[in-house]
Amino acid sequence: MDPVTALLVTVVTAATPLLFAAVGELVVERSGVLNLGVEGMMLAGAVTGFAVTLTTGSGTIGIIAAAFAGAAMALVFGFLTLTLLANQVATGLALTIFGVGLSALVGSGFVGTPLPRLPRLVLPGLTDLPVVGPLLFGHDVLVYMAVLLTLAVAWFLARSRAGMILRAVGENHEAAHGLGYPVIRIRYLAVLFGGLAAGLGGAFLSLAYTPMWIEQMTAGRGWIALALVVFAAWRPLRVLVGAYLFGGVTILQLHAQGLGLFAVPSQVLSMLPYLATIVVLVVISVGPWKGRLQAPACLGRPFHPTH
Amino acid sequence: MVRLEPRAAISRKMRWLTPLLAVALTVLTGAVLFAAMGYDPIRALRAFFVDPLTSRYGLAELGVKATPLILIATGLAVGFRAGVWNIGAEGQLTLGALAGGSVALLFWNQEGWWILPLMGIAGVAGGMAWAAIPAFLKARFDVNEILVSLMLTYVGLLLLSALIYGPLKSPEGFGFPESRMFSESALLPGILAGTRLNLGMPITVLVVLVVWFLLARTLFGFQVTVIGQAPAAARFAGFSQKAMIWTSLLLGGGLAGLAGLFEVAGPIGQIVPTISPGYGFTAIIVAFLGRLHPFGIVLAGLLVALSYLGGENAQITVGMPQAVTGVFQGMLLFFLLAADVLVRYRLRFGSPAPVRS
Numbered sequence: 001m002d003p004v005t006a007l008l009v010t011v012v013t014a015a016t017p018l019l020f021a022a023v024g025e026l027v028v029e030r031s032g033v034l035n036l037g038v039e040g041m042m043l044a045g046a047v048t049g050f051a052v053t054l055t056t057g058s059g060t061i062g063i064i065a066a067a068f069a070g071a072a073m074a075l076v077f078g079f080l081t082l083t084l085l086a087n088q089v090a091t092g093l094a095l096t097i098f099g100v101g102l103s104a105l106v107g108s109g110f111v112g113t114p115l116p117r118l119p120r121l122v123l124p125g126l127t128d129l130p131v132v133g134p135l136l137f138g139h140d141v142l143v144y145m146a147v148l149l150t151l152a153v154a155w156f157l158a159r160s161r162a163g164m165i166l167r168a169v170g171e172n173h174e175a176a177h178g179l180g181y182p183v184i185r186i187r188y189l190a191v192l193f194g195g196l197a198a199g200l201g202g203a204f205l206s207l208a209y210t211p212m213w214i215e216q217m218t219a220g221r222g223w224i225a226l227a228l229v230v231f232a233a234w235r236p237l238r239v240l241v242g243a244y245l246f247g248g249v250t251i252l253q254l255h256a257q258g259l260g261l262f263a264v265p266s267q268v269l270s271m272l273p274y275l276a277t278i279v280v281l282v283v284i285s286v287g288p289w290k291g292r293l294q295a296p297a298c299l300g301r302p303f304h305p306t307h
Numbered sequence: 308m309v310r311l312e313p314r315a316a317i318s319r320k321m322r323w324l325t326p327l328l329a330v331a332l333t334v335l336t337g338a339v340l341f342a343a344m345g346y347d348p349i350r351a352l353r354a355f356f357v358d359p360l361t362s363r364y365g366l367a368e369l370g371v372k373a374t375p376l377i378l379i380a381t382g383l384a385v386g387f388r389a390g391v392w393n394i395g396a397e398g399q400l401t402l403g404a405l406a407g408g409s410v411a412l413l414f415w416n417q418e419g420w421w422i423l424p425l426m427g428i429a430g431v432a433g434g435m436a437w438a439a440i441p442a443f444l445k446a447r448f449d450v451n452e453i454l455v456s457l458m459l460t461y462v463g464l465l466l467l468s469a470l471i472y473g474p475l476k477s478p479e480g481f482g483f484p485e486s487r488m489f490s491e492s493a494l495l496p497g498i499l500a501g502t503r504l505n506l507g508m509p510i511t512v513l514v515v516l517v518v519w520f521l522l523a524r525t526l527f528g529f530q531v532t533v534i535g536q537a538p539a540a541a542r543f544a545g546f547s548q549k550a551m552i553w554t555s556l557l558l559g560g561g562l563a564g565l566a567g568l569f570e571v572a573g574p575i576g577q578i579v580p581t582i583s584p585g586y587g588f589t590a591i592i593v594a595f596l597g598r599l600h601p602f603g604i605v606l607a608g609l610l611v612a613l614s615y616l617g618g619e620n621a622q623i624t625v626g627m628p629q630a631v632t633g634v635f636q637g638m639l640l641f642f643l644l645a646a647d648v649l650v651r652y653r654l655r656f657g658s659p660a661p662v663r664s
Contacts, residue, residue: 036453076641085311085652086644089392089453093591094640101633108628215630220461227454267469274458274465278444281455285448304311 005131007251012135012143013209015247017042017201017218019146021225022232022239023153024197029229030157031190032170032298036092037077039222040099041195045070045202047103050110050213059118063142063203070199071192073099078191082184085302100216110213118142118208142204147240149197154236166190170296173303183303198222220274227277231284234296242280249276311652321650326596326603329643330610336638346625354624355617355631365616367502371574372615375400375566375583377608378511379590381518382562384599386555388522389535393556395441395456396563397587398463399434403564405467406433408571408578411493412475412486422492426568434564435557437463442556446549452556460587471580486578495573507569512605514562519601531555563587584615585633592640611636 021038028035048069053062077095080086118140129137156163166186169176173183201221206213224246232238253269256262262269334352341351359365379396386393393399407430414422437459444450468484477487495505522528534541534551541548570582593611597604618632 080641080644084645084648086647090595090640091644093394094637094644097588097592097633098637098641101630101635101637104630105628105634108630220458223454223457227451227458230451230454265469265473267465267472271462271465274461277458278440278450278455281450282444282448285450304313 002131005134007255009134009138010251010254011244011247012139013247014250015243016143016146017204017209017221018225018228018246019150019240019243020142020201020204021198021222022228022243023146023150023236024194024201025225026229026232026234026236026239027153027157027166027197028190028194029299030170030234030296031166031187032173032296032301032303033081033187033191034088034092034300035074035077035081035095035191035194036089036226037073037095037099037222038194038198038225039218039220040096040103041070041073041198042202042205042218042222043099043103043216044073045199046206046217047107047110047202047213048199049203050115050206050211051106053207054110054113054115059207062207063200066203066207067196067199070195070197070202072195074191074195074198077195078188081302082187082191085304088300088302096222104215107213107215111215113212115207115211117211140208142200142208145200146204150236150240157236167296170298173298173301177303177305183305187303198225201225224273224277227281230295231280233284233294246273246276249273310655311648312655313652314650318650322598323603325646325649326598326607326643328646328649329596329639332642332646333635333639336642337635340631340634341627344627346627351621351625351627354621354627355635356613358624359613359616359620364502367499367504368616369609369612370508371503371505372612373605373608374508374511375570375586376590376593376611377605378507378514378566378569379559379563379587380593380597380604380608381515381601382559383590384594384597384601384604385518385522385531386559387535387594388599389531389551389555390538391445391552391555392453393438393441393456393559394453394591395438395458395460395463395587396559396590397583397585398456398460399437399560399563400567400570400583400587401460401463401467402437402567403430403434404567404571404578404582405470406430406436406564407568408486408489409475411489411572412578414493415487415490418490418492420492422490423495423572426493426572427565430564430568431561432564434560434562434567436560437564438556438560439553442553445556446552452552456556467578467582468580471578475578477577484580488577489572493572494576495569503574505569505573507573510565510569514565515601515605518558522601527554563590589636592636595640596643611639614639 021042025035025038045066049062049066052065053059073095077091080091081088120138120140157167165181169181169183169186177183202218205217210217228239228242231242250273253272257266257269338348338352341348383393383396407426410426410429440459441452441455444455445452471484475486477485495507497505522531530546530551533544534546534548567582571578589611593604593607597607614632614635618629621627621631622629
């Protein structure tokens with residue numbers, strides 16, 4: 001594999017956890033709920049995926065368990081904000097603080113334990129093609145799942161009846177309720193989907209990207225995913241582009257560190273993904289496209305049916 | 308079937324009862340958790356919540372840990388009341404420690420009464436500078452302050468790492484990533500012999516009183532409440548939303564910076580790669596648990612400080628992983644948010660009353 005292709009392949013792996021988390025959160029936000037606990041749910045997924053894969057020896061069971069762990073965390077969030085009408089911002093923060101602590105507690109016995117990387121898909125012939133081969137065909141199953149999930153969400157929101165109802169709930173929950181749609185139930189499902197996707201993103205980190213368990217190994221990716229949703233103006237296909245752009249930034253700074261290209265400390269280069277997030281947030285709020293940045297109208301607003 | 312029925316007015320009684328309920332539920336769940344982890348729950352709970360308080364030194368350590376939490380939470384509470392979500396206090400704390408600590412290192416071989424005040428000013432300025440970035444972006448371009456302040460926390464921690472492995476590293480430190488020890492003039496004087504309690508605590512008490520006065524007795528406090536509760540009414544009254552964004556972020560950042568300086572000039576005594584065990588994030592819990600009220604925050608800060616002490620103690624005596632502390636803190640906030648439903652709603656059992664039409 002030539003160096004450029006190798007570089008592009010790593011961009012894909014760096015983008016995958018962001019894509020999972022962001023596309024999950026996008027669905028949550030389109031239903032009118034703001035869950036700031038993505039980081040906590042990703043960590044829950046990462047540690048669960050790792051622990052289950054290690055004990056069962058099966059990556060598949062590990063991935064499924066990670067998705068469930070993310071969804072379980074999301075259920076706590078849903079119960080607090082949707083049933084008990086707690087403040088969504090505060091509850092999301094609590095979910096992250098709780099996820100950091102819980103994952104560290106569960107994972108304390110696994111720190112430093114190695115785990116074989118998830119197997120890569122090898123298609124004889126196709127994988128050997130120059131450039132295109134390793135880029136398109138040499139990844140593990142989660143990489144493809146992330147892209148397929150995003151495409152499925154794009155189709156679901158734009159084309160399916162259920163997706164339109166979900167959007168209606170996010171834009172005007174009073175009207176949706178008036179039409180007889182179960183607002184709270186729909187939001188529960190969206191929140192659970194968000195948790196599931198975040199859990200998968202976490203599993204990718206601990207099973208394929210690193211692959212091992214390190215405390216707080218998400219390193220802010222959950223928050224970057226939240227920024228990506230804003231960046232993408234709540235559109236799934238733009239999330240896909242955004243995640244790959246951010247994956248690129250992450251990988252470029254890593255390679256720049258490795259090659260010693262710039263005469264700056266490695267930590268300064270490590271700041272780039274976080275600084276890029278801020279720059280992106282600023283750019284999308286100042287340009288002529290500002291007016292088209294429409295957040296779902298009911299985002300973050302609690303709903304309590306009075307009758 | 309349980310239903311929620313909105314109360315006509317917020318229940319003041321419940322506002323102060325729910326934190327107690329949340330603490331009780333956390334302790335109870337903690338006991339179950341300890342038992343599930345294979346520890347004797349009674350012994351573990353005692354190691355966590357009682358043993359640290361049985362000595363003079365332990366009580367003083369409670370003050371040492373509570374000081375930064377209370378200081379940061381007091382500043383954050385003003386913003387939270389006004390609907391400004393600064394969650395980057397950890398980064399602001401780091402910058403305050405770096406700025407104030409750098410002053411100490413600049414005068415490392417000098418003595419003088421003026422060094423500490425100068426460090427204090429630098430610490431506050433460092434925290435404020437870091438908080439000014441989200442303030443500017445929010446006030447000028449309406450960029451989400453939650454994400455910006457949080458991203459800057461990661462940047463701040465990396466900056467600390469870059470500096471401590473670089474220019475701030477002690478030339479006599481055998482290559483360890485630590486600064487020189489601060490001179491005597493750059494250390495906060497102790498206030499209780501044989502303990503680590505220092506001048507930072509009385510200053511924090513003073514700050515709490517000043518912020519309470521500002522919130523309860525001045526037009527500023529009224530503006531905070533109106534902007535937070537009824538933004539439209541605030542605009543109508545001519546209260547500036549932008550001024551509030553700037554004020555609350557600078558106040559929160561400045562106090563977080565001061566808390567960071569108090570850490571390096573107090574218990575630590577030099578700049579090290581890890582200055583805070585997450586005080587900036589935990590202070591968010593403290594602010595909510597204290598009902599965003601300065602006096603409530605003092606009580607909440609002492610309680611949450613106990614969870615740090617208890618975690619350390621349980622690690623030493625029962626061999627429990629330190630991460631239990633974070634789990635406790637997260638659970639506490641969950642239970643508080645859940646119990647808060649009782650402030651605004653009444654629980655009604657039975658089927659709903661027929662709808663009148």
